[in-house]
Amino acid sequence: MQALLTVIVTWLSINFGLPAIYEHPQVEFVSAAKMADVRYSRLASNRREGVAAEAGYLAPTEPGHDVHAIYDDLSRTIYLPEGWTGETPAEVSVLVHELVHHLQNVALLKYDCSEAREKPAYQAQARWLELFDKNLAEEFEIDEMTVLVLTNCMH
Numbered sequence: 396m397q398a399l400l401t402v403i404v405t406w407l408s409i410n411f412g413l414p415a416i417y418e419h420p421q422v423e424f425v426s427a428a429k430m431a432d433v434r435y436s437r438l439a440s441n442r443r444e445g446v447a448a449e450a451g452y453l454a455p456t457e458p459g460h461d462v463h464a465i466y467d468d469l470s471r472t473i474y475l476p477e478g479w480t481g482e483t484p485a486e487v488s489v490l491v492h493e494l495v496h497h498l499q500n501v502a503l504l505k506y507d508c509s510e511a512r513e514k515p516a517y518q519a520q521a522r523w524l525e526l527f528d529k530n531l532a533e534e535f536e537i538d539e540m541t542v543l544v545l546t547n548c549m550h
């Protein structure tokens with residue numbers, strides 16, 4: 396995992412100008428139930444701190460629609476779903492997305508809104524999938540319109 400994180404951070408810094416900071420996050424594998432708990436407590440604490448939570452996670456989870464991963468700024472932890480092996484481009488792309496949030500966090504990058512923080516994360520995830528002729532729509536049912544909504548400040 397450490398080697399994979401190093402490779403992805405390097406790739407992100409070259410392709411997206413993100414800072415090449417090699418203080419890797421913790422990575423934990425959690426059940427769907429634990430993921431829901433983490434998401435809930437994170438939403439609650441984010442509200443307290445006046446920081447909007449990750450846009451994609453604000454909506455209640457639809458049945459049959461997984462929450463793929465979460466990054467927690469405070470503990471610098473990426474929560475991946477149990478069963479994640481990193482064997483498919485889609486699985487690794489989830490790690491790429493969360494690693495962008497980790498770099499944003501450790502580099503103290505500022506964004507106008509939580510959606511703007513998502514923009515580089517989705518761009519990097521989409522670019523990673525492109526390397527394997529995949530895309531967000533096919534792999535995650537996230538179409539271009541959804542990406543626009545998730546990644547642009549609406550106020």
Ligand SMILES: [Zn+2]
Pocket residue numbers: 449492496513516
């Ligand atoms: Zn995100």
